[in-house]
Amino acid sequence: LETVPTIKKLRAYAERIRVAELEKCLSKMGDDISKKARRAVDDLSRGIVNKLLHGPMQHLRCDGSDSRTLTETLENMHALNRMFSLET
Amino acid sequence: LETVPTIKKLRAYAERIRVAELEKCLSKMGDDISKKARRAVDDLSRGIVNKLLHGPMQHLRCDGSDSRTLTETLENMHALNRMFSLET
């Protein structure tokens, strides 16, 4: 459970990047963009972020019954905190 | 230098996701997409991936003069290898 706040921070970190890049993209595309295209671009941004986060997120959530040990999960958390500066 | 192959594998991992999601997006948008829009969507996909990878990549490349220790860099590498299954 110690890793739960890291999940929240990592999600927020990635979401900030996603929204910033999405807005840049939409402003480049201009107002003449169809609803279908708008939706496809939004899905693209979510798809990339979600698929990239899947591995790290999964490795932050393994306790008890899982084969991965608690120590390893905590090491993953510390590495993610460092790499994404999540504790500042 | 031990971390160099991990950089390569992590890049390849993210690129596979980027290309797959980009192709899904382009096929949803259809053929009537302008060159400008095509470019904006490509930039979006690269922007998200590059900005998300920046932290981890930077933390795989710190030797000698840097304040981060070699031990920490290797721990980051092991965590990334685990989280993205880069050694399989």
Place this chain on the structure above:
Amino acid sequence: PRKHELISHLKSGKNFLRNQDPEKAFVEFKAALELAQSLGDPIEEKKAARGLGASLQRQGKYREAIKYHSMVLAISEREGEDSGNTEAYGAIADCYTELGDLERAAKFYDNYISRLQSD
């Protein structure tokens, strides 16, 4: 015409959120939710509910936010269409984390994580 009004409330709500004004955003999303419900438009209904959840979260009203994010899950179940669920599970978990209920947060994150790889 009313559909047009609905879209316009959603758009203003988003703009207020972007400009750090969650109170005004809440009012817009609330109007959008009522319109969407009376029009029977589940997709826009989910967007309004998500917006309400986000507005409350920004105000630190996590318990109320959970109510609206959960509404997204309920609409999905009612309609047999699960768009927006990944985000809703994640947002609910974020709220429980803020409330210090890590146990419950972990359960919602597990639902969130298990959906990250699907489309």
Place this chain on the structure above:
Amino acid sequence: PRKHELISHLKSGKNFLRNQDPEKAFVEFKAALELAQSLGDPIEEKKAARGLGASLQRQGKYREAIKYHSMVLAISEREGEDSGNTEAYGAIADCYTELGDLERAAKFYDNYISRLQSD
């Protein structure tokens, strides 16, 4: 007309790469490179050079691949416009990694990494 031909070679090259046929992709990108050079079109010239590099990489010809990826950097310098450089630095580093020259790979990755946050 020749510009049209150029675009069509680039497109075929990409398709061959996608369909795991790097030899045929190489031929297309080579034709595209020559056309781009004779038309004086640096943007398409970079795309062709990058395609040639990628085609050779897929064939395990890393030294030759480095030559073409480096061409992207040279064109950028010549034109004072650095689009495609991040990718080129990364690809050159990948090639040196494959060749076992980790020292040199690290230098190119450092250039790659320092550009990840810019647009």
